[in-house]
Amino acid sequence: MSGGSIAAARRPSAGLDQQKVVLALLLAVVSVLVLGPVLLLIRTSLAPSEAMPLETLEFTLKNYVQLLQSPRTLSLVWNTAVYALSSMTMGVAIATAIAWCTERTDMPGRILVRILMFAWMMVPALVVGFGWILLLNPGNGALNVMFRELFGFLQPILTIYSFWSLIIVTSFAVVPTAFVMISGLLRNMDPNLELAARVHGGGSWATLTRVTLPLLTPGLFSIGIYMFMAVVQAFDLPLIIGLSADVPVLSTRVYLLSSPDNGLPNYGLASAFGVLLLVVAGGLMWAYMRATRLGERFRVVTGKAFRPKRIRLGRWRFAALGFTFGYCAVMMLPLLILIWVSLQPSYTTPSLSALGGLSFDIYRRVLTNPMISRAVLNTVILVVSSATIVMLISCLIGWFTVRSNSRAGKILDALSFLPMAIPPIVLVLAILLLYLNTPLYGTVWILVLGHVTIYIAFGVRTMSSALIQIHKELGDAALISGASWLTSLRKVTFPLVWPQILNGWLWVFAHSARDLTVPLMLMSTGNLVAASTLWNLWQFPDLPGAAALAVLLMAALLAVVVPTQLYVARRLER
Amino acid sequence: MDGKPEIPMLLIENLVKSYPGQHGQDAMLALRDVSFKVEEGSFFTLLGPSGCGKTTTLQCIAGLENPDTGVIQMGDRAVFSSRENLLVPANRRELGMVFQSYAIWPHMSVFDNVAFPLIYGVKRAPSHEVRPRVLKALEMVELGHLADRPAPLLSGGQQQRVALARALVHEPRLLLLDEPLSNLDAKLRDTMRTEIRNLVKSLGITTLFVTHDQVEAIGMSDQIVLMKAGKIVQQGSPRDIYLRPNSVFTADFMGRSNLLPGVLEAGGSTGRAQTAIGPISGVAGPELAPGAQVMVVVRPQAILVAPATEASGPNRFKARVDAMTFLGDVVETEVEVGGRKLTLMLDPYTALSVGHELVLELPPERCVIVPADEPASSGSLK
Numbered sequence: 001m002s003g004g005s006i007a008a009a010r011r012p013s014a015g016l017d018q019q020k021v022v023l024a025l026l027l028a029v030v031s032v033l034v035l036g037p038v039l040l041l042i043r044t045s046l047a048p049s050e051a052m053p054l055e056t057l058e059f060t061l062k063n064y065v066q067l068l069q070s071p072r073t074l075s076l077v078w079n080t081a082v083y084a085l086s087s088m089t090m091g092v093a094i095a096t097a098i099a100w101c102t103e104r105t106d107m108p109g110r111i112l113v114r115i116l117m118f119a120w121m122m123v124p125a126l127v128v129g130f131g132w133i134l135l136l137n138p139g140n141g142a143l144n145v146m147f148r149e150l151f152g153f154l155q156p157i158l159t160i161y162s163f164w165s166l167i168i169v170t171s172f173a174v175v176p177t178a179f180v181m182i183s184g185l186l187r188n189m190d191p192n193l194e195l196a197a198r199v200h201g202g203g204s205w206a207t208l209t210r211v212t213l214p215l216l217t218p219g220l221f222s223i224g225i226y227m228f229m230a231v232v233q234a235f236d237l238p239l240i241i242g243l244s245a246d247v248p249v250l251s252t253r254v255y256l257l258s259s260p261d262n263g264l265p266n267y268g269l270a271s272a273f274g275v276l277l278l279v280v281a282g283g284l285m286w287a288y289m290r291a292t293r294l295g296e297r298f299r300v301v302t303g304k305a306f307r308p309k310r311i312r313l314g315r316w317r318f319a320a321l322g323f324t325f326g327y328c329a330v331m332m333l334p335l336l337i338l339i340w341v342s343l344q345p346s347y348t349t350p351s352l353s354a355l356g357g358l359s360f361d362i363y364r365r366v367l368t369n370p371m372i373s374r375a376v377l378n379t380v381i382l383v384v385s386s387a388t389i390v391m392l393i394s395c396l397i398g399w400f401t402v403r404s405n406s407r408a409g410k411i412l413d414a415l416s417f418l419p420m421a422i423p424p425i426v427l428v429l430a431i432l433l434l435y436l437n438t439p440l441y442g443t444v445w446i447l448v449l450g451h452v453t454i455y456i457a458f459g460v461r462t463m464s465s466a467l468i469q470i471h472k473e474l475g476d477a478a479l480i481s482g483a484s485w486l487t488s489l490r491k492v493t494f495p496l497v498w499p500q501i502l503n504g505w506l507w508v509f510a511h512s513a514r515d516l517t518v519p520l521m522l523m524s525t526g527n528l529v530a531a532s533t534l535w536n537l538w539q540f541p542d543l544p545g546a547a548a549l550a551v552l553l554m555a556a557l558l559a560v561v562v563p564t565q566l567y568v569a570r571r572l573e574r
Numbered sequence: 575m576d577g578k579p580e581i582p583m584l585l586i587e588n589l590v591k592s593y594p595g596q597h598g599q600d601a602m603l604a605l606r607d608v609s610f611k612v613e614e615g616s617f618f619t620l621l622g623p624s625g626c627g628k629t630t631t632l633q634c635i636a637g638l639e640n641p642d643t644g645v646i647q648m649g650d651r652a653v654f655s656s657r658e659n660l661l662v663p664a665n666r667r668e669l670g671m672v673f674q675s676y677a678i679w680p681h682m683s684v685f686d687n688v689a690f691p692l693i694y695g696v697k698r699a700p701s702h703e704v705r706p707r708v709l710k711a712l713e714m715v716e717l718g719h720l721a722d723r724p725a726p727l728l729s730g731g732q733q734q735r736v737a738l739a740r741a742l743v744h745e746p747r748l749l750l751l752d753e754p755l756s757n758l759d760a761k762l763r764d765t766m767r768t769e770i771r772n773l774v775k776s777l778g779i780t781t782l783f784v785t786h787d788q789v790e791a792i793g794m795s796d797q798i799v800l801m802k803a804g805k806i807v808q809q810g811s812p813r814d815i816y817l818r819p820n821s822v823f824t825a826d827f828m829g830r831s832n833l834l835p836g837v838l839e840a841g842g843s844t845g846r847a848q849t850a851i852g853p854i855s856g857v858a859g860p861e862l863a864p865g866a867q868v869m870v871v872v873r874p875q876a877i878l879v880a881p882a883t884e885a886s887g888p889n890r891f892k893a894r895v896d897a898m899t900f901l902g903d904v905v906e907t908e909v910e911v912g913g914r915k916l917t918l919m920l921d922p923y924t925a926l927s928v929g930h931e932l933v934l935e936l937p938p939e940r941c942v943i944v945p946a947d948e949p950a951s952s953g954s955l956k
Contacts, residue, residue: 017663405594476638477677477737479664482695482744488665491694495681 018485023408026397030415033453037430038278038422044433045275049268054437063272080249080280083167083238084231090171092224094327095178101320103186106310108321114183116328118565120176122557123335124514125236126531127550130538131334132169133240134341134547136160142337145349161245170237172331174227181226185219204311222291229284232277233423235517240538250277251425258429259521267433274426285421335554342548362548372549375533378444379513382529386451387508390459391501393452395494398463403472413460420457427454428521442524450518455508462507466500467493499571502564510561513553581650582611583780584618584635584748589644591630591804604630605641606804612780612797617771619783621791622801623827629752631801632784636671636750637664648748666696670741670779671750674757676733678725684736685721688712691744699744711743712736714773731762738770742777749774751783755790767793788828792816800824817873820859821944825871832877832916834870835946838862847943851912855888856941867946874906876940877918879926880933889936895928909934 040054045063047056067073098117102110135143138156147157159165189212197211235251243252250273257270313320340350343358366372397416400409419427431450435441440449470493478488494501519532528536530553537546591605605627612618620628633639635646637653640661646654653662670691679687688708692699699707712718715735720728728736734754741749754770755763771794774781785791791798792812799809808820819825822833836849838858845858847868854870862868880890893909893916904919907926911934918934926932 471675471677473673473675473677474679476636476664477671477673477679477740478690478694479638480636480667480669480671480750481691481740482665482668482697483690484665485663487694491690492679496679 022396022486023400023404023406023412026393026400027408027412027415029393030397030412030456033449033456034415034418034422037427037434037453038418040434041271041274041278041426041430044267045271047268049266050264051268052436054433063268066269067272067276076248076250076253079163079247080232080251083163083170083242083247083249084228086167087170087174087231088224088228090167091174092178092182092220092227094171095175095182096220098175098324098327099179099182099186101324103183104311105313105317105320107313107317107324109325113324113328115562116331117176117179119558119562120331121180122510122514122561123554124516124531124550124557125173125234126240126514126516126534127338127554128173128334129169129237129240130534130546130550131336131338132165133160134337134543135333136165140347140349142340142349160241163245163247166237166241166245166247169241170231170234172327173237174231175327177230178223178227181223182220185216185223189215218291222288225284225288225291229281229288232281232284233425235425239516239520250280251423254425254429255521258432267429270429271433274429277423278421278426281423281426282421338547338550340547341544342551344544347543362544363552366545366548366552371528372533375528375530378447378527379530381444382447382451382519383509383512385448386455386512387505389448389452390455390508391463391505393456394459394463394504395489395497395501397456397460398467399489399493401460401464402467403475413464416460417457419453424454424515424517425521428518432521441522442526444527444529446522447518447527447529450522451508451512451515454515454518455511459504459508462500462504463497466497470496499568503568506561506564506568510557513557580614583614583616583649584612584782585645585647586610586631586635587645587647589631589634589641589646591627591634591639591641604804605634608644608801608804608806610799610806610809612782614780615778616796617774617781617783617794619785619791619795619798620801621785621788621798621827622807623786625803626801627804628784628786628801630804632750632752632782635748635782636669637662637667668696668744668746669748669750670744670746672734672737672741672752672754674753676730676737676754676757678728678733678736678740680724680726682725683721684712684717684723684725684728687725687736688740688743691740695744697744707743708739711739714742715739730758731766734758734766738773742779747780749779749781751781753785755785756787763790770794792828800827817940817942818857819871819942819944822869822871822946825869825942825944830874830917832872832874834872834914836868836870838864838866838868838943840864844938845943850914851891853888854936854941855938856936856943857939858943859945862943862945868943869946871942871944872916872936872940874917874919876937877916878935878937879918879920880935882931882933884933889938889941891934891936893932893934895926895930895932898926898928 046059046061047063048058048060049063049066051058098113101107102113133141135141136158138144138159138161141156141158141160144156144158147153160169193215194207194211197207202210233251235255238247238249238252239255242249243256248256254270254273254277257273258265258267260266337350341347342362343360344354345357345359345361348354348357394416397412401413401416403409428450431446431453432441435446435449440446474496475488475493478492479485483491513530516531516535519527519529520535523532530549534546534549534553537549587609589605589608590603593602593604595601608627608631620631622628630639634641634654641654641656643656644654645652645657648667651662652658652660653667654660679690682690685708688711689704691697692704692707709718709721712721715738717732717735717739720732725733725736734757737754751770755766758766767790783791783794792815795812797809798812798815800807800815802823808815808824810818815824816828819828819831825831825833834847834849834851834854836847836854838845838847839853840846841858841862841864842860843857844855845862846853846855847858847870849870856870858868884890891911893911895907896910896915897908898920899906900922903922905922905924907918907920907924909916909918909932916934920926
């Protein structure tokens with residue numbers, strides 16, 4: 001790699017040393033992972049649409065012309081913008097209200113809310129989406145059936161297949177992540193600033209509107225951009241709800257062009273849309289970086305744990321409780337219906353009379369199905385390898401990001417951050433193009449490759465903010481003691497941040513298990529995992545089977561993630 | 575110092591180090607042509623204000639930073655040479671180092687901290703020797719009884735002793751101390767100052783000490799290098815540097831001084847300068863020629879009170895007491911001489927009080943004449 005020679009030219013040295021070898025290896029790996037697919041994506045977008053990638057020398061702007069001339073493009077962009085903006089606004093508003101109640105008031109049940117929010121972050125959007133469809137589909141959605149029986153409506157009053165339903169379901173789904181970010185923001189705010197307002201005569205309302213909110217505005221703004229970006233990149237919900245509702249967005253358009261129900265994939269046009277989405281996401285990323293101004297990176301260091309004075313809600317506590325637990329109850333509904341459906345031998349809407357038919361038959365059927373057992377094994381391989389590889393690479397890159405001033409280190413930092421601005425659907429399309437004709441395609445390892453690429457930016461961010469808090473002299477002391485660089489990392493630096501490593505590993509583990517984008521885009525008979533099997537069962541349709549698998553997936557995730565996270569949180573507090 | 579036949583323990587030649595400029599600024603020159611040598615067994619101090627390059631020099635010697643050009647040689651072995659394109663990494667330099675933060679690893683016990691160089695270092699000890707050697711090193715710093723304690727449960731002073739034991743356990747040829755006393759409280763600092771010096775002297779280990787505190791430097795060192803803006807300003811024994819400063823900067827940094835601007839009339843060790851309060855005889859640096867703008871440096875402790883009857887004569891001046899501050903062991907006294915103020919120290923039993931007239935004597939051997947203009951010291955490189 002070019003980076004290695006830059007480092008060599010800057011420092012006189014006798015031969016190769018460990019740092020240089022590792023740096024060169026990391027640069028090579030990250031370039032192959034990130035740059036390779038992106039360059040091929042751009043290349044394919046400039047190739048004739050009927051040609052296979054890597055098999056033509058022709059350059060043409062035809063795809064872009066087609067993209068720009070089509071009247072549908074404008075409506076796609078419009079749909080995406082409306083979808084992302086409305087979902088983000090609603091989600092952030094709900095999350096802010098709940099976070100304020102749990103962090104700044106004496107509302108009871110605060111800890112329960114926090115635990116629920118953390119647990120929901122692990123629940124796959126796919127599963128939530130299926131749950132909502134079971135509840136609200138116009139034909140036999142459980143809630144619609146119930147309303148019909150109770151009030152005698154002839155028409156279904158609610159439908160999941162509308163733009164508004166998509167927005168509401170998505171906004172509910174972004175609340176947990178936004179809640180975690182906003183409560184962190186509230187916790188890091190010095191309560192003395194609020195106290196000062198009170199001391200100088202400001203009332204509760206004046207303090208909230210003139211001090212607290214203005215202080216939070218920059219933070220909320222950057223969280224808003226982040227969530228907006230997340231919704232623009234979202235794929236699962238627009239796929240399962242949006243397509244039936246006839247609300248295509250950019251991400252689902254890329255998917256349909258590259259994996260059409262009938263006909264040949266149009267990789268050229270798909271790539272052109274991919275590049276368009278890439279540009280949009282890149283712009284948002286830039287805006288996000290400007291809004292946070294690297295504050296994200298250093299906030300951890302200055303972030304002191306404050307003990308804010310809690311506001312006494314008095315009579316308002318019932319309103320706060322009602323709102324918070326109302327949200328929680330609504331979030332429970334899709335999970336409850338899935339459990340219900342999974343316990344019925346054939347699809348039945350909930351009723352007292354059906355209670356007698358409850359059985360675990362479906363679970364037995366699902367667990368003994370060889371295709372599903374295979375998928376479970378693949379899932380374990382996928383999530384464990386992705387999480388381990390991501391954290392291994394991230395620890396090393398994180399070290400270079402924090403400790404190295406060389407240009408090669410900076411290039412590495414930038415390269416590993418790049419996937420943050422690449423929507424997963426675009427990245428998977430690019431990976432598909434690059435590996436289509438290699439033996440890797442069709443195995444579970446291509447999925448590992450995809451997840452490593454997607455989650456590496458998160459891993460590096462986690463590790464560099466953990467490592468920046470470790471005094472440089474701790475590692476230096478090991479070197480001076482005569483230990484090699486790798487020994488100093490193995491024995492001193494990384495053991496000091498292992499709770500953060502474990503935390504990052506868990507995050508990748510959970511996200512890798514819940515992601516549908518990569519397994520679906522790269523699906524073949526050999527690499528089915530839980531998420532793609534779930535999709536297949538749903539499409540088949542085998543609703544009870546899909547529900548049982550969804551429940552199993554959720555249970556497994558929660559069983560691994562929640563106890564470990566509680567353990568890590570306790571370690572970190574010490 | 576020069577002309578000794580044996581090879582110095584540490585030789586630094588023409589060290590230059592720059593840091594790339596941030597945000598479009600020019601590159602920073604942290605070290606500009608630094609050279610010195612350290613004799614075997616000596617306690618050698620790099621002294622200077624923050625940003626003078628002393629820590630950078632130490633980091634270059636340790637191998638934690640790499641200089642742009644120059645030579646670093648330890649005994650007969652070069653560890654860095656830009657000419658030969660040679661760089662020995664930090665872990666192969668066989669050093670011991672006490673860091674400013676002590677860098678005690680919090681996830682290990684005291685024993686594991688100290689054993690680290692013997693287990694993972696370049697000079698590994700056979701496993702049956704590890705325990706006795708670690709315990710011996712801990713005894714040396716009087717912490718033998720704390721071997722099994724987890725490191726986070728140590729006090730600041732204990733942490734420093736552990737750091738010292740860890741730096742010495744593998745018997746390095748050179749011990750580096752990076753402001754090891756700056757995080758201790760004042761009383762502990764005084765104790766540790768003597769203790770560290772006695773320990774390294776009894777082991778005969780060559781020690782390179784970095785500090786910004788001139789009291790520490792004077793009290794502990796055999797040799798001091800005073801640095802400013804990446805350059806060596808003066809090198810010598812503590813006595814030399816304190817009593818014979820070669821610049822306004824040294825005079826000011828090493829302690830309080832009266833500074834009297836003037837013009838040199840005669841150079842050499844029996845020089846003379848014309849100042850606002852009259853001619854003053856003193857010792858001028860050899861580089862100064864008559865006519866040069868100079869500064870006469872007189873320490874407050876150098877000024878004597880002469881009997882009032884001997885008001886005339888060389889370096890004698892009539893003065894009046896302006897202000898007195900009783901400090902216990904001395905009385906800091908401000909006097910007015912020919913429109914200028916001078917500070918001197920009187921003994922606490924003095925009969926003088928504010929308003930008294932007196933005659934000052936500035937013994938010529940105690941008056942040091944240095945160049946008036948500061949050497950250019952901008953930190954940026956074009």
